[in-house]
Amino acid sequence: MESFHVSATGHSLNYLPEYIAHRHEFFKDQGLNVTATIPSPWDKVLDDLATGTAAAALGGIWVPTMYRNRATSYTAFAQLANRCPLALLKRSRNKGFGLASSGMAGCTVLMKSSNGASVGLFFKMLLREHGIDPNSVHYVQDLDGAMLAKLFQGGMGDYFVVDNVTARVMAARDPDISIAMEMVTDGGVIPWSVYYTETASITPAVLDKQRRFCTALGSAMDWVVRHDAGLYKDELAEIFPAAPVEVLVELTNIYRCDGMWTTPSVTCDGFERWQQNLVDGCLIQEPFAYEAIVTNGPTAGH
The missing domain is CATH 3.40.190.10 (Periplasmic binding protein-like II)
Structure with a gap:
């Protein structure tokens, strides 16, 4: 061996x-x-x-x-x-979501960055590919994922990009949060x-x-x-x-x-x-x- x-x-x-x-x-x-x-x-x-x-x-x-x-x-x-094993959480249970038609401009998106740059890089790439200027969106991405999860549940931000497992757990436990998109399916x-x-x-x-x-x-x-x-x-x-x-x-x-x-x-x-x-x-x-x-x-x- x-x-x-x-x-x-x-x-x-x-x-x-x-x-x-x-x-x-x-x-x-x-x-x-x-x-x-x-x-x-x-x-x-x-x-x-x-x-x-x-x-x-x-x-x-x-x-x-x-x-x-x-x-x-x-x-x-x-x-x-x-x-990509990430998901995008949103603040509603309304069905149907399209990145291009989401009105993302002007919104605040939380994204962890404690484990490298790929989370932010990937999400901003998706925005560009769907005709959205990444500079039109606000980001909070200099904090740990667990911290951001608590803050998102407490009301910070409009969307949260997080690993898919955490996203599913959060959506199952909080009736005011749902998964907008799972990037394994929709991220290419x-x-x-x-x-x-x-x-x-x-x-x-x-x-x-x-x-x-x-x-x-x-x-x-x-x-x-x-x-x-x-x-x-x-x-x-x-x-x-x-x-x-x-x-x-x-x-x-x-x-x-x-x-x-x-x-x-x-x-x-x-x-x-x-x-x-x-x-x-x-x-x-x-x-x-x-x-x-x-x-x-x-x-x-x-």
């Missing part, structure tokens, strides 16, 4: 195939002893790569993109989540969560371990997509003990059907869409070519 440590930016339902690959021994079948930690603050994943503590960081592809040609070069070698394809490493550290031996890691990850994705979540609700409860199991089962099945997990290969269309958004968000000056940030060698055949 060879060690393969992942330094992750969080513990999330959209990371489920990695947890299944570990629990169902798909990694073990590939001769890998995969471990994971979640450093705090999240950007210590880069320190773990620099010291060799981690074989891969798990997080947003915006980080390797932002760093390219400015600091350390990172290469993404696999994709875990193919969709995006390489939301990828595995990346320092480009300079890649050797034939590293590529071989990455290939076996991706083989196991692909097997786990196939397993999750094939099996109704109700059949392994006890596992979901063990992996995410703080969330109601019925929410986990329902949302996992939505993720399965709506393309959250597809292939370990980074999707090209989603990459190009996200690159343009990173330009619009002023993180980079112009889009990078797919091959500049991503290598498909470890995922060949998946």
Whole structure:
């Protein structure tokens, strides 16, 4: 068994195939002893790569993109989540919602930012894609998600962008709040969560371990997509003990059907869409070519 440590930016339902690959021994079948930690603050994943503590960081592809040609070069070698796992909460139970017709201009939207820039970047991209000027909307996005949840329930803001699990729990408990949109369904394809490493550290031996890691990850994705979540609700409860199991089962099945997990290969269309958004968000000056940030060698055949 060879060690393969992942330094992750969080513990999330959209990371489920990695947890299944570990629990169902798909990694073990590939001769890998995969471990994971979640450093705090999240950007210590880069320190773990620099010291060799981690074989891969798990997080947003915006980080390797932002760093390219400015600091350390990172290469993404696999994709875990193919969709955005966020939801938009609104202050009513009225049915029907369309972003383009929502009258969002002039409203205040709460968005957490304690775990990186992707929440704000993604939501503002959706606004642009639906013909809404992001500058016409007010934002509160410099606070922790749990704090913002309490404040939203207490009356702050008109909308709240938060992870899908939390959104469903909040909507179930508060009769004055409902889900306006779930971005796994309505947000389009995006390489939301990828595995990346320092480009300079890649050797034939590293590529071989990455290939076996991706083989196991692909097997786990196939397993999750094939099996109704109700059949392994006890596992979901063990992996995410703080969330109601019925929410986990329902949302996992939505993720399965709506393309959250597809292939370990980074999707090209989603990459190009996200690159343009990173330009619009002023993180980079112009889009990078797919091959500049991503290598498909470890995922060949998946």
